[in-house]
Amino acid sequence: xxxxxxxxxxxxxxxxxxxxxxxxxxxxxxxxxxxxxxxxxxxxxxxxxxxxxxxxxxxxxxxxxxxxxxxxxxxxxxxxxxxxxxxxxxxxxxxxxxxxxxxxxxxxxxxxxxxxxxxxxxxxxxxxxxxxxxxxxxxxxxxxxxxxxxxxxxxxxxxxxxxxxxxxxxxxxxxxxxxxxxxxxxxxxxxxxxxxxxxxxxxxxxxxxxxxxxxxxxxxxxxxxxxxxxxxxxxxxxxxxxxxxxxxxxxxxxxxxxxxxxxxxxxxxxxxxxx
Amino acid sequence: xxxxxxxxxxxxxxxxxxxxxxxxxxxxxxxxxxxxxxxxxxxxxxxxxxxxxxxxxxxxxxxxxxxxxxxxxxxxxxxxxxxxxxxxxxxxxxxxxxxxxxxxxxxxxxxxxxxxxxxxxxxxxxxxxxxxxxxxxxxxxxxxxxxxxxxxxxxxxxxxxxxxxxxxxxxxxxxxxxxxxxxxxxxxxxxxxxxxxxxxxxxxxxxxxxxxxxxxxxxxxxxxxxxxxxxxxxxxxxxxxxxxxxxxxxxxxxxxxxxxxxxxxxxxxxxxxxxxx
Numbered sequence: 285x286x287x288x289x290x291x292x293x294x295x296x297x298x299x300x301x302x303x304x305x306x307x308x309x310x311x312x313x314x315x316x317x318x319x320x321x322x323x324x325x326x327x328x329x330x331x332x333x334x335x336x337x338x339x340x341x342x343x344x345x346x347x348x349x350x351x352x353x354x355x356x357x358x359x360x361x362x363x364x365x366x367x368x369x370x371x372x373x374x375x376x377x378x379x380x381x382x383x384x385x386x387x388x389x390x391x392x393x394x395x396x397x398x399x400x401x402x403x404x405x406x407x408x409x410x411x412x413x414x415x416x417x418x419x420x421x422x423x424x425x426x427x428x429x430x431x432x433x434x435x436x437x438x439x440x441x442x443x444x445x446x447x448x449x450x451x452x453x454x455x456x457x458x459x460x461x462x463x464x465x466x467x468x469x470x471x472x473x474x475x476x477x478x479x480x481x482x483x484x485x486x487x488x489x490x491x492x493x494x495x496x497x498x499x500x501x502x503x504x505x506x507x508x509x510x511x512x513x514x515x516x517x518x519x520x521x522x523x524x525x526x527x528x529x530x531x532x533x534x535x536x537x538x539x540x541x542x543x544x545x546x547x548x549x550x551x552x553x554x555x556x557x558x559x
Numbered sequence: 560x561x562x563x564x565x566x567x568x569x570x571x572x573x574x575x576x577x578x579x580x581x582x583x584x585x586x587x588x589x590x591x592x593x594x595x596x597x598x599x600x601x602x603x604x605x606x607x608x609x610x611x612x613x614x615x616x617x618x619x620x621x622x623x624x625x626x627x628x629x630x631x632x633x634x635x636x637x638x639x640x641x642x643x644x645x646x647x648x649x650x651x652x653x654x655x656x657x658x659x660x661x662x663x664x665x666x667x668x669x670x671x672x673x674x675x676x677x678x679x680x681x682x683x684x685x686x687x688x689x690x691x692x693x694x695x696x697x698x699x700x701x702x703x704x705x706x707x708x709x710x711x712x713x714x715x716x717x718x719x720x721x722x723x724x725x726x727x728x729x730x731x732x733x734x735x736x737x738x739x740x741x742x743x744x745x746x747x748x749x750x751x752x753x754x755x756x757x758x759x760x761x762x763x764x765x766x767x768x769x770x771x772x773x774x775x776x777x778x779x780x781x782x783x784x785x786x787x788x789x790x791x792x793x794x795x796x797x798x799x800x801x802x803x804x805x806x807x808x809x810x811x812x813x814x815x816x817x818x819x820x821x822x823x824x825x826x827x828x829x830x831x832x833x834x835x836x
Binding site for chain 2: 307310314329348350353370371417418425427428533547
C-alpha cells in the first residue's frame with residue numbers, strides 16, 4: 285500500500301517532467317532553461333522521496349525557517365529537535381531511532397545466539413541506566429495489524445518459499461547454503477503463524493529513544509542535547525542497534541506521539557523508514 | 560485528511576498534465592516554455608502533497624520566518640484529570656497512562672527468568688487491539704520541596720547570625736553561640752550544595768493508549784477505560800499491580816518541564832555559577 289503510494293506520487297511527477305522534457309525542441313532558444321529546471325526538479329523529487337531527512341532540514345536551514353508546532357514548542361531551522369520554552373528555561377528534546385525489533389521478538393528468529401541475546405537484554409538495559417545521568421525515554425509504539433490479512437500474507441510468503449525450496453531441492457546441483465537459508469526463513473514465518481494461532485496479535489512497531497536537555501538559552505539546551513544523544517548512541521551500542529539521529533518531518537510526528545498515538549494507516553505512512 | 564490529500568494530488572497532477580500537453584500543442588515557443596515550466600512546478604507541488612501537505616497551513620499562518628502549525632496548547636489535562644486531551648486536525652484525542660511498577664533487577668533473576676521477562680514485554684504489546692506506547696522513562700526526581708525547606712532553614716540561620724552580630728550581645732559572644740550558629744550555617748549550606756549538585760533520578764515504566772472522541776470528556780473517558788483494560792492485562796502478564804495514572808502525575812510523562820523540575824534545575828545552575836565563578 286505504502287510502496288504503491290510512493291510509486292504513484294513519484295511516478296506521476298517524474299512522468300510529467302519527462303513529458304515536458306521530451307519535447308524540449310518546442311521551446312526554441314529557451315529550451316536549455318526548461319531542461320535545467322526540469323532536471324533540477326527531477327533530482328529534487330527523487331531526493332525528497334529517498335532522503336527528505338537531508339533535503340528538508342537543508343532547505344529550512346538555508347531559508348532560516350523555524351516551525352512552531354504549538355504554543356511554546358518550536359522546531360529550530362536545523363530540524364533536529366523540539367524546543368519548549370517554559371519558566372524562562374529552554375527544554376530541547378531530540379530523538380534517535382532504536383529499532384530493537386530483532387532483539388525483542390527474537391523468539392521468532394531461529395538463529396543461534398538469539399536466546400542468549402534475549403536473556404542478556406535486562407542486564408544490558410540496567411548497565412545503560414547506570415551509565416546515564418540525564419533524562420531520556422525508550423519508547424516502543426505498537427499498532428495491531430489486521431490478523432486475517434497478516435496471516436494470509438504470511439501464508440502467501442510461506443507458499444512462495446516452499447516453492448523455492450522444492451525447486452532448489454530438485455536442482456541437479458542443490459546448494460546446501462541456499463536450502464538452509466530458505467528453511468530458516470520458512471521456520472521464522474511458521475513461528476509467526478503459530479504465534480498468531482496461539483492468540484497473539486501481529487503488530488506494527490516503531491521504537492525510538494528520546495532525550496531532553498535543559499538550558500538557559502536555546503543554544504545551550506541544543507548543545508547539551510547533542511552531547512546527551514551522542515552518549516545514548518554509545519551506550520545503546522551494546523544492543524547492536526542501528527541508532528540514527530532523527531531529523532526532518534519525522535521529528536514533528538514523534539513530538540506528536542508524546543501526546544497521542546495515531547492509527548496504523550498514518551503510522552505506516554509517517555515512519556515507513558523504520559518499518 | 561488522506562482523502563483531501565489524494566484529491567489535491569489528483570487535481571495538481573491533472574493540471575500538470577494539461578499544462579504539459581498544451582505546451583506541446585501550441586507552437587509559440589515563449590508560451591510553450593512558460594506552460595512547460597508551470598507544468599514542472601505543478602507536478603512538484605503534486606509530489607509534495609505526499610508528505611508535506613500538513614505544512615500548507617503553517618505556511619499560510621507564518622510570522623516572519625516562523626511557520627505556525629499550531630498556536631494552542633500542545634495538550635491539556637482533561638477536567639476529570641484522568642487523561643491528556645489534544646486537538647489536532649479537527650480531531651480530539653484523549654490519552655491515558657498506565658504505570659507499571661517493576662522493581663526487580665536482573666541481578667535477582669536467573670537466565671531463564673531474564674529470557675522470560677524479555678518475552679513478556681513482547682507479549683504486552685499484543686495485549687490490546689488499540690495502539691499502545693510502552694515507555695521506560697528516566698527522569699529527575701523533584702527535589703523542589705526538600706531544597707526549598709533547606710533554603711528556608713539556611714536563610715533563618717543566616718538571619719539569626721546577622722541579628723546576633725548586629726545586636727553585639729555580650730552573652731551570646733561569651734557562650735560561643737555565634738560559633739555554633741556559624742557551624743550550623745555551614746552544615747545547612749553543605750547539605751544544600753550536596754542535594755542540589757547530585758542528580759537524583761528515577762526510572763518509570765508506563766504504557767499509553769489514545770482514543771478519539773466527539774468531545775474532550777468523551778475522548779478522555781474512552782482512553783481511560785482502554786487504559787483500565789490494559790492495566791488489567793499488564794498486571795496479569797507481568798504479575799505486578801499496574802494502575803492508571805491520574806492527576807498532575809500524568810504531566811511528568813508528557814511535558815519536559817515536569818520531567819526535569821524547574822526548581823531543581825535552577826538550583827543546580829546556581830551551584831554551577833557559584834562553582835564556576
